[in-house]
Amino acid sequence: ETVMTQSPATLSLSPGERGTISCRASQSIGSKLAWYQQKPGQAPRLLVYGASVRATGVPAVFSGSGSGTDFTLTINSLQSEHFAVYYCQQYNDWPLTFGGGTKVEMK
Amino acid sequence: EVQLLDSGGRLVQPGGSLRLSCSASGFQFMNYGMGWVRQAPGKGPEWVSSLSVSGRDTYYADSVKGRFSISRDNSNNTLFLEMKNLRVDDTALYYCAKASSSIHFHFDKWGQGTPVTVSS
Numbered sequence: 109e110t111v112m113t114q115s116p117a118t119l120s121l122s123p124g125e126r127g128t129i130s131c132r133a134s135q136s137i138g139s140k141l142a143w144y145q146q147k148p149g150q151a152p153r154l155l156v157y158g159a160s161v162r163a164t165g166v167p168a169v170f171s172g173s174g175s176g177t178d179f180t181l182t183i184n185s186l187q188s189e190h191f192a193v194y195y196c197q198q199y200n201d202w203p204l205t206f207g208g209g210t211k212v213e214m215k
Numbered sequence: 216e217v218q219l220l221d222s223g224g225r226l227v228q229p230g231g232s233l234r235l236s237c238s239a240s241g242f243q244f245m246n247y248g249m250g251w252v253r254q255a256p257g258k259g260p261e262w263v264s265s266l267s268v269s270g271r272d273t274y275y276a277d278s279v280k281g282r283f284s285i286s287r288d289n290s291n292n293t294l295f296l297e298m299k300n301l302r303v304d305d306t307a308l309y310y311c312a313k314a315s316s317s318i319h320f321h322f323d324k325w326g327q328g329t330p331v332t333v334s335s
Contacts, residue, residue, distance in 0.1 A: 109277075140319075140321075142321035142322075144260075146260075151310055151325035151326065151327060151328060152252075152260060152310075152322075152325060153325075154315075154321065154322060154323045154324075157315060157319070157321045157323075163323060164323075193259075195259055195260060197260075197262075197321060199319060199320045199321045202274045203262060203274070203275075203276050203277065204250075204262040204265065204274075204320055205262065206259055206260045206261065206262065207259070208259055209259045
């Protein structure tokens with residue numbers, strides 16, 4: 109099983125700041141990495157797939173990078189609607205696995 | 216508009232059974248992989264099961280293998296999850312999710328979730 113490890117668990121930032129979330133895979137997954145955003149009471153929303161491809165309708169404030177085992181989601185110029193929990197997910201092999209999540213909260 | 220309507224969740228006793236359904240609309244259901252993802256209260260998402268466009272290829276998390284069965288009815292655009300021998304730790308909100316393609320199982324659309332509570 110490919111274990112996905114996210115850091116940090118919590119990111120405290122002010123509006124307008126840049127946020128960076130890391131996701132590390134226990135083995136190489138190529139670019140088979142997706143990022144999701146989840147707000148309270150809502151289902152996760154796909155932000156990025158293929159490590160760096162923004163999903164339909166996702167604003168350019170979100171950008172993904174990385175390959176192999178190390179990946180990053182960057183949120184440029186945080187706005188109020190970006191405060192949420194973010195998860196990575198690998199889809200390179202079975203079982204599919206998610207990271208533990210990073211909560212982006214307002215400082 | 217793509218829509219996934221999950222249903223079937225309820226309170227059930229340990230050892231009991233349940234069948235979840237997901238009615239899909241707004242896309243060519245038969246052309247996409249599908250899956251179920253659950254989320255226990257206060258926890259992150261946990262993948263449960265997925266299946267191929269035909270339904271012949273099925274995949275399960277170790278925690279549910281042998282107890283859960285995923286299937287699909289392409290004629291009626293419906294996804295199912297049969298759950299048997301339910302345990303307390305199966306308690307979660309269960310989401311139906313659409314894969315982005317027939318072969319890439321990241322999920323670009325999710326249902327609203329149906330709650331399953333396993334308790335005596």
